Amino acid sequence: MKAYVFSLSPVEERFFLEWEDQHADDEIKYTTSPLTDDTVDLTKGFDAVSVQQMEQIKDEKIYKALADNGIKHLAIRQVGVDIVDLKLAKKYGIVVSNVPAYSPRAIAENGLTGAMYLLRKWGYYHRKMRRGDFTRPVELMSDEIFNQTVGIVGLGRIGSAAAELYHALGARVIGYDPVYNASLEPFLDFVDLETLIKTADIIQLHIPLTKDNVGMFSANEFAEMKDDAIIVNESRGELIDTKALIVALKYHEIGGAALDVLEGESKIFGRKFEDVGSLPEDYTELINMPNVVMSPHSAYYTKMAVKNMFFQSMTDIQRTLDGQAAIFQVK
Known part of the structure; x- marks a missing residue:
């Protein structure tokens, strides 16, 4: 699996490393920046992306660039998917998933x-x-x-x-x-x-x-x-x-x-x-x-929830790339 993780927070780093330890064959890179028109080129050579952000992903140029770069799955590490344009994702053949029950x-x-x-x-x-x-x-x-x-x-x-x-x-x-x-x-x-x-x-x-x-x-x-x-x-x-x-x-x-x-x-x-x-x-x-x-949108912010958000997001990416249906696909 080749995945690029956007907006990785400091508290997620330990779970990023834990996933890497358990999946030695995966190639995973990350940035602390959100997925935007300015950062989408980082996805070249990868199969999927994972994001957790408040910034909107509504510009068609982003979806076209993701598709051109070979991205097949856009995994949202949160419940809300209002940052995503599902019609554009479908147009460019990109599976979208979320994490509806991390805690x-x-x-x-x-x-x-x-x-x-x-x-x-x-x-x-x-x-x-x-x-x-x-x-x-x-x-x-x-x-x-x-x-x-x-x-x-x-x-x-x-x-x-x-x-x-x-x-x-x-x-x-x-x-x-x-x-x-x-x-x-x-x-x-x-x-x-x-x-x-x-x-x-x-x-x-x-x-x-x-x-x-x-x-x-x-x-x-x-x-x-x-x-x-x-x-x-x-x-x-x-x-x-x-x-x-x-x-x-x-x-x-x-x-x-x-x-x-x-x-x-x-x-x-x-x-x-x-x-x-x-x-x-x-x-x-x-x-x-x-x-x-x-509170600053921190209701979810527990150790269990943060781990579940990261691991469930990556698991659904793995399923898509293995030809299986994502458990939490959003249509």
Whole structure:
């Protein structure tokens, strides 16, 4: 197998070397840079590429260059494939795969952690304590999770894991998904999206981004939510209208937001800013709110998940090059 790995992060290096040790006959090269029009020529002489990046791969020139270079498989080391143009990949005969289940619990647990932080009002306490105020005002009395109704939007592998976690803590769990899954009945009640939005105390998003659901949570949805409800986004930032979210938080139309993703996050996440004053205004406003907790698209970031992302990606490449169907091919 001859494969080129793009955007290899420092934490992936140990798993890159582990794969090499186990597959001595493979020729694998890597770069820390993403796959772009400027780097696509690195793929000459290889059969497949593996990427994990936020940069879009939508330019037809990239797909033509990949095909001309002999690339047969484009493996995405993540769940979301919205960075890829599947029609162009098909046009140039390139198989696309992703890693849909590297560790569903890692992401589900991160969402639960954010929800609990907000439910117990830690952000408000932290702000007060930094000012030397260690009192417990009435308005900061919190609720317990078993008294909450949790709504999960999207009941795939990650959403299902989230439902099981909340159910185990005693919460009432309701869920919305266009596809009914009877195996989830022990953990939740299926409802329509409107009922979920109006009923849930905590709403957690676990759905892929499509052109049809951009901004699916905006001013109208926030107005329908309970005024103390918490929204948790572990999927894609563009599912939430950020400006509408800021307004809803400022004017207490909702209670809080736990965000692992953010609209336009590729300009921020994964980078270090020496001048924090240069950060986008929306991010700065959100991060300074006591009823917001954020992480830099790091919900997946566990040892098990990172290894699984790399190994599953490479395994599917191997299958394609051996004439077998990729286990996680995206069509």
